[in-house]
Structures are given as C-alpha cells and as structure tokens.
Amino acid sequence: MFAADPILLTPGPLTTSLRTKQAMLRDWGSWDGDFKQITRRVLDRLLGLAHAGEDFVCVPMQGSGTFAVEAMIGSLLPRGGKLLVPVNGAYCQRIADICRYMGRQVVTMDVAEDGQPDPAKVAAILAADPAITHVAVVQCETTSGILNPLPEIAAVTRAAGRRLLIDAISAFGALPLDLREIEADAVAISANKCIEGVPGAGFVICRREKLEQAAGNAHSLSLDLHAQWVYYARTGQWRYTPPTHVVAAFDQALMQHEEEGGTAARGARYAANCKVLVEGMRELGFRTLLADRIQAPIIVTFLCPRDPAFAFQRLYDLLKAKGFIIYPGKITVADTFRIGCIGQVGPEDMTRLVEAVKAALAEMGVRDCAPKLAA
Numbered sequence: 001m002f003a004a005d006p007i008l009l010t011p012g013p014l015t016t017s018l019r020t021k022q023a024m025l026r027d028w029g030s031w032d033g034d035f036k037q038i039t040r041r042v043l044d045r046l047l048g049l050a051h052a053g054e055d056f057v058c059v060p061m062q063g064s065g066t067f068a069v070e071a072m073i074g075s076l077l078p079r080g081g082k083l084l085v086p087v088n089g090a091y092c093q094r095i096a097d098i099c100r101y102m103g104r105q106v107v108t109m110d111v112a113e114d115g116q117p118d119p120a121k122v123a124a125i126l127a128a129d130p131a132i133t134h135v136a137v138v139q140c141e142t143t144s145g146i147l148n149p150l151p152e153i154a155a156v157t158r159a160a161g162r163r164l165l166i167d168a169i170s171a172f173g174a175l176p177l178d179l180r181e182i183e184a185d186a187v188a189i190s191a192n193k194c195i196e197g198v199p200g201a202g203f204v205i206c207r208r209e210k211l212e213q214a215a216g217n218a219h220s221l222s223l224d225l226h227a228q229w230v231y232y233a234r235t236g237q238w239r240y241t242p243p244t245h246v247v248a249a250f251d252q253a254l255m256q257h258e259e260e261g262g263t264a265a266r267g268a269r270y271a272a273n274c275k276v277l278v279e280g281m282r283e284l285g286f287r288t289l290l291a292d293r294i295q296a297p298i299i300v301t302f303l304c305p306r307d308p309a310f311a312f313q314r315l316y317d318l319l320k321a322k323g324f325i326i327y328p329g330k331i332t333v334a335d336t337f338r339i340g341c342i343g344q345v346g347p348e349d350m351t352r353l354v355e356a357v358k359a360a361l362a363e364m365g366v367r368d369c370a371p372k373l374a375a
C-alpha cells in the first residue's frame with residue numbers, strides 16, 4: 001500500500017496489494033499474444049477455483065459486477081423462460097429488475113433483509129409454478145452481509161428439475177463454491193471483490209452446453225455471452241476493447257490468491273478480520289444486524305446508535321482522517337452502516353480500526369452505542 005492511501009473497508013473497490021497496483025504500470029495490446037496469454041491464464045484459474053471441469057467455460061465481460069450478472073441473465077435465461085429470485089436485499093432485487101428491463105418473466109420470493117430464504121419455500125414455489133425454468137441465488141447478499149443457503153437452494157432447484165444461476169460477485173474466492181457439488185448453469189464473478197483485483201471486469205463461468213444453446217438469446221449486443229465466447233474461442237481475444245490494465249492486475253491478484261493458500265486461506269483471513277471487527281465493535285456497545293451464524297465474513301452491518309451525538313457522516317469523516325474508509329448502510333428497515341472485512345487487510349488493521357472508532361466516538365461525544373431499533 002502507498003503510505004497516503006486510506007484502508008478501504010468497503011465491499012469493493014477495496015484495498016489491493018502493491019503488486020496488484022504495479023501490474024497496471026504497463027500498456028498491453030489487446031490483440032497481442034502476451035495479453036492473450038494473460039486472459040487465458042485468468043479464465044483457467046477461475047475455472048479451477050470453482051472446480052469447473054470440462055463441462056464449463058469461463059467468459060470474460062467488461063464492466064462492473066452488474067454487467068456480468070446482466071450478461072448471465074440475458075444470455076442464459078431463455079426468452080421464454082421464467083426466473084424465481086429469493087429476495088433478501090438489493091442485489092437479489094437487481095436481478096429481478098434486470099429481468100423486468102429485458103422483458104423476461106420473473107417472480108420474487110420476498111424475505112426479510114436480515115433473514116435467509118427458506119429452501120423449503122423455494123421448493124414449494126417451484127412445485128406450484130411449473131412455468132418457472134430457472135432460480136437465481138445471490139451467494140452473499142452484500143446489502144446486509146448475509147450468507148444465503150446456496151447449497152440447499154441448489155439442491156431443491158435440482159430436485160425440481162430447474163436450472164440455477166448464481167451471483168457470486170461478493171463471495172467468489174473467499175467462500176467455497178464447488179461446481180462438482182452445486183449444479184449450476186452459470187456463476188457471475190467480479191474482479192474487484194474477494195480475489196482483490198481492481199474494478200472494470202467481470203467473468204461468467206457457464207455450463208458449455210447451456211451456453212451453446214444460448215445463441216441469439218441475449219437482449220444486448222455487448223452483453224451477449226454466447227457471442228463473446230464464440231469470438232474468444234476463435235481469436236483468443238475479447239470481442240470489444242478489454243480493460244487491459246484491469247486484467248493484468250487481476251492476473252497478479254489471482255497469483256497472490258493462490259500463494260495465500262486459495263479460497264480456504266482467503267476465507268480464513270476474512271473470517272479472522274470479521275471476528276476482530278465484530279468483537280471489538282460489540283465491546284464498544286454496537287449491535288450487528290445479523291446473528292453470527294448467518295453473517296458472511298465479507299461485510300458487517302452495524303445498527304446506528306440512538307445517542308443523539310451520533311451521526312454516520314461525522315463518524316465517516318473522523319475515520320477517514322484516521323486512514324479508514326467505511327461504508328453507509330443499504331438495508332431499508334433500520335438506520336445502519338457497514339464495515340467490510342475484505343481486501344488486502346488483516347486482523348491487525350481491524351484492531352486499529354476499532355481503536356479509531358473508539359477515538360472517533362469520544363470526539364463526537366457519543367456515550368451510548370445501543371441502537372435506535374431493536375434488531
């Protein structure tokens with residue numbers, strides 16, 4: 001990290017290593033063999049991380065995570081298909097919005113923002129509506145930080161003979177996702193989350209057979225995964241200008257992910273970050289929105305204190321001055337803020353953050369961190 005950089009405790013873009021940043025100090029020709037090799041390596045590593053065998057291909061997609069998710073839905077949900085989305089936050093809701101935008105049929109199963117969708121209810125909805133062809137699941141709903149029951153929803157989807165699409169944007173590389181165990185048609189991934197790259201690229205791991213059947217399905221020229229894949233298979237290039245520096249940085253980030261010990265080690269570091277953060281904040285009197293057993297080690301939602309001296313913006317500014325960037329809340333039912341556990345940060349950074357929060361509260365004159373709303 002550069003000395004002047006604040007630590008980003010956010011859901012991404014996040015703090016990246018110096019090595020990852022340095023990988024962007026070179027210009028690449030998008031048609032050049034060296035850059036093609038980088039792309040090939042990145043796609044192969046992602047397939048490896050998901051334990052995706054010969055039945056899968058990985059397709060790159062320019063843009064932020066939403067572009068990858070939209071490309072996945074638009075390309076792999078057939079025009080006559082119907083999608084079920086269990087919704088417990090904004091990113092699940094966004095998948096439903098994407099369907100409505102492109103005129104695909106969608107039904108939502110609405111769940112409280114601090115609750116997991118019940119797989120038995122998913123099964124019941126699938127049984128009652130034979131027109132539903134696909135289910136979409138967000139592995140970690142970053143709105144609250146909740147871990148969704150992906151294996152259980154995958155199991156009921158499979159049992160009902162329907163197909164699964166996964167938004168693993170905020171979790172891939174830190175939480176396990178094994179395509180030998182989870183039957184899915186596609187998984188959307190972003191560069192700037194748990195692999196610790198920089199923003200600008202997404203990737204969709206697709207079941208080859210389903211992608212082959214997806215010709216002409218997409219609603220959008222640039223978000224057509226089938227066309228992107230056909231072009232890539234023929235030329236080794238991205239179909240339109242690739243974010244070359246982002247891909248080079250992501251390649252380096254993937255190497256560091258492997259050096260750290262892969263998904264298990266990355267997940268363990270984030271879990272250690274989460275533990276130090278939550279215990280420290282609780283000691284200061286804060287309450288988390290979620291019970292520990294459903295909290296993913298990605299981002300934690302804290303309830304705002306009712307003490308009138310507390311103001312999120314003031315806490316944000318004071319922490320920024322101390323070198324930490326935190327994140328506003330996103331849930332709709334309570335006043336909250338969020339602190340991320342992901343990125344090139346370790347438990348010692350979390351200890352320093354908790355000390356900084358304590359100092360900031362003293363500066364604000366906050367004495368009581370009990371929340372406004374009982375969770």
Ligand SMILES: Cc1ncc(COP(=O)(O)O)c(C=O)c1O
Binds near residue numbers: 066140190
């Ligand atoms: C689970 C999930 N899905 C999708 C997105 C959208 O990604 P982006 O904001 O990069 O478009 C995010 C972003 O945080 C996310 O956490």
